[in-house]
Amino acid sequence: MMPFNYARARDPADAVRLAAGRTEARFLGGGTNLVDLMRESVEVPKTLIDVTELSQEITARDDGSLLIGAGVKNTTIAADRRVRERFPLLARAILSGASGQIRNMATVGGNIMQRTRCYYFYDESARCNKRTPGAGCDAIDGFNRIHAILGASPACVATHPSDMCVALAALDASVHTVSATGHRTLKLADLHRLPGDTPHIETELAPGELITAVGIPPCSFATRSVYRKVRDRASYAFALVSVAAALDLTDNGTVRDVRIALGGVAHKPWRAEKAEAALRGGQATEASFQLAADAELKEARGLRHNAFKIELARRTLVACLAELSRRDEK
Amino acid sequence: MSVSHKSVGFQARKSTAGVAGGKPDAEHPVGEPLARVDGPLKVRGKARFAAEFALENLTYAALSYSTIAKGRIASINADEAKAAPGVLLVLTHENVSRLSPPPLFPEGAAGSTLPVMQDASIHWNGEPVALVIAESQEQADRAARLIRVTYEPEIAAIEFETVRAKAKAPKNILGEPTCIAIGDAEAALAQAPVRIDNIYRTPRHNHCAIELHALTAAWEGDALTVHDSTQMVHLTQKTLAKVFGVAEQKVRVLAPFVGGAFGNKSIWNHQILAIAAARMVGRPVRLVLSREGVFRETGGRTLTEQRVALGANADGTLAALIHTGIAGMTAHNDCPEQFTFPARHLYAAQTFLLSQKVAELNIVANTFMRAPGEAVGTFALECAMDELAEALNLDPIELRRLLEPDKDPVSGLPFSQRSLIEAYRRGAERFGWQNRSPVPGARSEGEWLIGQGVATATYPYHRFPGGVAKIRLSADGQATVQMGVHEMGMGTATVQAQYAAELLALPVECVTFEYGDSSLPSGVVAGGSCQSASIIAAVNAACEALFDELLKLVGHKSPLTGLIRTDVEAYRGGIRHRRDTDRFQSYVAILNQAGKDVLECEAPASEPSEAKRYSMHSYGAQFCEVRVNTVTGETRVSRWLASFDTGRILNARTAASQFRGGIIMGIGLALTEETFFDERTGRIMNPSLAEYHVPVHLDVPQIEVMWNGSPDPQSPYGVRGIGEIGITGAGAAIANAIYNATGRRIRELPITLDRLL
């Protein structure tokens, strides 16, 4: 690990001030991802700005929305009664990730901004357009079992590994930030970018822009939701495919509203808008679920080792919707 | 600087807490579920492991690894590293001293005979190219990253497909013939009414012992002391003496605590480089490999491609048993992964063809990993048996009954003891095997298909030659047994204290077992599941010598006067006449009478000739139940029962733990473990516990183990060894259960969900 400076931010403005003009500064959350990457020399920050003590609160509003401070630990969110009641899929998504110890350290901001688990991104000796723009990508023809099937580019086939973000994407969450140029709010689903030709630019955040909180708008039917994660061992593995879904049915079984996001399939948490559109207003049947999955996955492309994910995503999505529709009938 | 070291020794304390039915038996400590004698030290953090010796003036080391598989180092730029804070030395092939190539196991402890960093040539991706010594670990780690190496790569043999055709038969396989042909098996197969003929593939695996490979080494003049995480202290001593050109007596290797070792805690480059560097900087050095380092620099289980062909007669007997295949290996090691060994002893057949080859690759030398050969060989063979049972419309256990040989089917030697069928019977009863439907897909629960499978476990009996034990009896009634052997968590210290207590008829609390130190009498390697039997043979010899001496000491007025060893037996802290049992004298009385404080006797173990006269193996029946998700293809193991026939059991608690550990590793072998080896570069791509998937708690069901405990009449004290058998058959039991659940035969490991979609 290379030597670095360490500073603890007193408040968000202080954090922004400390980061201003320092392209090699990084905000430090729990460090469960950043410090690992520093050990591997993938990240070589000159300055770490510790933001873990900022905004540790979860605020509930009467309209059913929640505002979660960026410094809140993953464990805290998953254990929060309001989260569990209003947005159970979020608690489930978080609990399916990493391990108890890591979740105790990991923050909301860090979870959102965590970087891909692509093996070639981690290995200094491999070519990676994220680490060295223009270097090439060794994953495309290498081990790509865990890689993207949607929205990938010839420059990068990496995925975003977060479980929490998949639930947040389904919940229409927004991300509040502050930077030298002021405050702004983005939709979480728009925060992460597809790789295109610039896979090293992973989000819409400007350098030095700090996430202060995540807002989740009211969603009455999120109480009927699931998060299902499919992985290579029963625990402590990243998602090969995950599905976050919530379904709102009328009494006669028509889809009034639906939210779907997929994880493990793309460079970002993948809001399945096509599937949602295909379902909205139609009958909730196995056949319509199949069609919705087809609509979403039509453009999915497999590589040598990950083509199975297309079928896996289809099946998992259909099974999740079927489960929700059955649950609704009760 | 002075370094003082005391061998670790343990006194056993009796405790049966937590083990049902375990009642202390003062007269017969063997078999008791005694708690680990080193447990309290470990839970209090008082057990010092190899990297925990805080020597004065200690320096810290870090390694830098090659990024090509074959070729030459064109240049090494270490200027920045040398200038970095705290750096004392950057060791490369340009400044390293001349070091003799390390002798290969079993002559030495090395996993490869390649000279260590003696020239610019590179032999595998991950070979150490530089070692940094610094004042702190952080400084060493940082400087190692600052070393810039350029290479002249050459075409490397890393793709299995390209070397398969060039595979050749090794000279022998661990001393056994490479090929066994009895009759014309191919012809018999062609004519057999029922045939099974398939290819099975198993991937590379890496070792993931909790304790990383580590050492602390210090020179004092030409004397070297090394705390190493090793499963072979004496071979390490011998190897280091050879490499550094010093006398063996000048090298002391200590390993009282080892945090897990499954075949590769031996000599790799890192010890040699760290010790060479310690000599150059004139200070002690500590080196702990990173987890990545363990993957890059120490070997694991190699990949195999195996053919099993079974030709059955209409009555189910075997007309032909063919097991052939290829394993990857290097030109500098000798681990051909003996996957055809199980088929040499398990089943009767009219003809056999058992032969295996190796294909040379530019990889880190593959090495032993829990049940090398047997772990993956039983996967292929036992899956094939399941397929044959189905083809014959027979229950798989019934098929094993039909094929049970009355003597070793290949060597013709009598079995020393074999109750495989009995193990099946007991296991089947306990597991409820009769309730299983032979029809695949018959049971389900929601999305989950449920299936059950069975397979034979087997592992050979070995005993290493060369062990020597010493017993010290003192006038206060305490005994100390010494031997340079190993405790890596298996329970050696505990069970050997129990055994010595039984042998000497002393309360177990009065016996201390000392081990893990090359200054003790010559030990044996902790490998081949044979440490226990090897120790017992040596301790028996030492005990005989001790009794001879005691009987010489008794003088004229003892109840034992005039007796010789064969007349007497140990009894309650002393010796008595076998028949005339009133003739008794305690050790304490004998020593006091002779005016001696202590009596020490040392003796070598008998030659291990028993395995030449008998076919000696351990056996077991692995039963499991799996659930396979019809939506996602995920497999979860929901039940396990293993019924073993492994000779006498010395300690019910530590034995159960060994069996379970093996089975858990077998679950990993079946479902999750695979080293991702990039065949373009020879690079291992998942060198971390996050991405190399060993089973986690949630992958492991309750594992029930049972054993018959029948002593082997030919082995020392009837023990055979239990460290490795648990992993054998486990892969096949799971694959067979998956078939029973889904109707899908998966012949390639690991059985990840995509193979079942």
Ligand SMILES: Cc1cc2nc3c(=O)[nH]c(=O)nc-3n(C[C@H](O)[C@H](O)[C@H](O)COP(=O)(O)OP(=O)(O)OC[C@H]3O[C@@H](n4cnc5c(N)ncnc54)[C@H](O)[C@@H]3O)c2cc1C
């Ligand atoms: C072995 C292992 C297994 C794991 N398994 C899973 C899993 O199954 N599922 C899953 O979802 N995750 C998993 N994780 C990842 C884990 O969720 C992340 O490491 C964690 O959420 C990161 O949070 P942190 O606070 O520690 O972030 P840090 O490591 O501190 O930071 C990560 C990144 O976020 C940036 N950052 C931090 N805070 C802010 C902020 N407020 N504003 C802007 N940028 C910020 C940092 O600069 C850095 O770039 C696993 C991690 C490990 C090590």
